[in-house]
Amino acid sequence: MYAYDELDRTLINERVSEFRDQVKRRLSGELTEDEFKMLRLQNGVYLQLHAYMFRVAIPYGTLSSKQLRRLAHVARRYDRGYGHFTTRQNIQFNWIKLAELPDALAELAEVGIHAMQTSGNNMRNVTSDQWAGVAPGEVEDPRIWSEILRQHTTLHPEFSFLPRKFKIAITASEHDRAAIKIHDIGLRLHKNADGETGFEVLVGGGLGRTPFIAKTIKPFVHGRDILSYVEAILRVYNQYGRRDNIYKARIKILVHELGIEKFAREVDEEWRQMGHSALTLDHSVIEEVRSRFSYPAYEKLPHMPDELKQAAHDPLFERWRKNSVAPHKVQGYSIVTLSLKPVGGPPGDATADQMDAIADLADKYSFGEIRVGHEQNLALPHVAKRDLPQLWKALDRLGLATPNVNLVTDIIACPGLDYCSLANARSIPIAQELTRRFANHDTADMIGRLHINISGCINACGHHHVGHIGILGVEKNGEEFYQITIGGRADENAQMGVLIGPAVPYAEVADVIEDIVEAYLALRDRPEELFVDTVKRLGVEPFKERVYATR
Amino acid sequence: MPLVKNGRITTDLFVHVAEGAELPGDGAVLISAARFLEDPEAILKRAGKTGVIWPNSRAVDDLVPYLDRLAAVALVFPTFRDGRAYSQARLLRERHGYDGELRATGQVLRDQFVFMSRAGFDAFEVKKDADAEAFAETVKRYSVFYQPTGDGRVTALNRRMQLRHSESAGQ
Ligand code: HEM
Ligand code: SF4
Secondary structure (H helix, E strand, O other): OOOOHHHHHHHHHHHHHHHHHHHHHHHHHOOOOOHHHHHOOOOOOOEOOOEEEEEOOOOEEEEEHHHHHHHHHHHHHHHOOOOEEOOOEEEEEEOOHHHHHHHHHHHHHHOOOOOOOOOOOOOOOOOOOOOOOOOOOOOOOOHHHHHHHHHOOOOOOOOOOOOOOOOOOEEOOOOOOOOHHHHEEEEEEEEEOOOEEEEEEOOOOEOOOOOOOEEEEEEEEEEHHHHHHHHHHHHHHHHHHOOOOOHHHHHHHHHHHHHHHHHHHHHHHHHHHOOOOOEEEEEEHHHHHHOOOOOOOOOOOOOOOOOHHHHHHOOOHHHHHHEEEEEOOOEEEEEEEEOOOOOOOOOEEEEHHHHHHHHHHHHHOOOOOOEEEOOOEEEEEEEHHHHHHHHHHHHHHHOOOOOOOOOOOEEEEEOOOHHOOOOOOOOOOHHHHHHOOOOOOOHHHHHHHHOOOEEOOOOOOOOHHHHOOEEEOOOOEEEEEEEEOOOEEEEOEEEEEEEOOOOEEEHHHHHHHHHHHHHHHOOOOOOOOOOOHHHHHHHHHHHHHHHHOOO | OOOOEEEEOOOOEEEOOOOOOOOOOOEEEEEEEEHOOOOHHHHOOOOOOOOEEEEEOOOOOHHHHHHHHHOEEEEOOOOOOOOHHHHHHHHHHHHHHOOOOOEEEEEEEEEEHHHHHHHHOEEEEEEHHHHHHHHHOOOOOOOOOOOOOOOOOOOOOHHHHHHHHHHHHHH
């Protein structure tokens, strides 16, 4: 965990009092809605279909139990008793009253949580691997760099009014759980031939109306230079990014229009002119940040404790363990994913009571730490293996032990028409229907890893382009239709899915998905071949045929 | 539109000369970049200070040769959402060493004062009277800064390092 010090706390409190003043001026009419809009967005406040929506940052997805309890409290006291974990390591509350927001922010600030820059045309919450610091084989804990970047991008005096929003994601593992290739800047921590740690820098990825996979702009930037290099990219973007058309204002369009080589030359020239700047990170500064991350005092534990051997006789436990428990870098420990995807539930929702209970379990079994992943699930990052059976029982009672992580019912979905003013179609009810269709765990197990992603409109908040199966809501003559893509992925081999044919009406979506899955089961050349790999091998044609032959 | 300079509301000594209007023989003037670039040397020879309003869509490089003879550069925020002038300000101050008046014009609201002053602005044509009056209080809103800029304020990272040093020295 990163411990905020007096300086961090002071800054957050100063932000809260500034926002309190801004809300007061809005309520008195001193600020117009147009002026206030920018200010509230910088604090994560949207005006949605039914109410204000409030988005709170969970930097690099790490939460303490105390912080999670405070989020539960906010859900209870200021909202309707639940929150919605998003694909951006944020949590959203859908029913907040504007006049109460400053109080909610002040309560969050007490535990080192803020909503700065979770929205608006600035540098958004820096995201990272939810298994950072515990995943076996990672180069180093990417959160140290995420935190350095979090600080640097917070209230940046040059880049708080960019052409458009700006998202940075960091991974330090071979397997990319942070989806860096669909971010404005993706950073991959690795070591060069001399054993020095630095970043491969990718730029210009993103989904939405015009999806792009990020391109490598520099294979290696030394850690000490990462701030100046990012600053150079942002300065070029701030000056040359399009401002005439919001659909073309993201950095991906600038990179695309200039071409990556020309864009890279501009950035290099800017970087060269910055010279050896105040942004160069001293070794001792990096170490200072590193020193404020604390790690649990792990015990020396056996690889295979008796408790686990015994519990293995219970097939229900085994099913859950195989699905939700991942290896940890320390022997005797594991990383446990908590599925927020129960059958029939809205993906990513957690009630205040669940949050409180998870905080208690984290205290008991995970050194008080919780993680939030972009798949809209939570994780307990340091669970002793001997505690797994007990933990499982407790999670099961809370409805958080659905053994479907990475399976067909582990669906990522945006709020869609149920909450979002931009939506063309519903997302959540589609997800709910699909979790019912595939509720049988044996079937889901047999199908294997398969990611379904749903967005209610072209903005792609549900990452539909990179779903193994992507579902996008569109509107046709006032009715909800859905375009289906297949073969997308968001990992280290990220790519966009391919459209299989004409959009289908709401009532047919679940059937179509079932058809696609059945086609896959018939077409895969062995049970281990994943759905995406079958699509890669065969293309969309056989799936298209199966879906449209009878429609 | 009130002008805040050096932290106080002051009278604007610069006369905005409209496009096409004749330049007065002396006195401080603020003119457009296009007009200035037509014949910079002649304009700079005038008796009286020269200030240039530089558009945010044009690289400041073209202004650099004249910086040491300019009394003011006015940068433009056509809307508060358009932040190009922040980059221009930092480039003028930090890269090109400009030390004359750097003025923010256009949609200038109190909520941007901290950002603007950190980026190097020291004069503000403020849109609303109430905002101008609140300048002193709003510009002091923050006491902690994460990024190093030309304003020379010590960043949080560096303050922590200093704290560490003084702690270990005291032991
Ligand atoms: C309900 C309120 C929401 C609104 C009004 C909203 C609005 C938007 C808009 C306008 C975009 C497109 C931006 C662009 O392409 O430049 C976008 C993108 C995105 N949103 Fe949301 N969103 C909302 C909720 C969410 C939620 C709940 C999630 C997570 C589940 C989310 C995650 C994302 C992501 C990941 C993108 C990125 C697409 C990209 O890479 O370009 N948003 N959102
Ligand atoms: S994808 Fe569209 S419908 Fe879904 S949350 Fe984003 S903006 Fe709203």
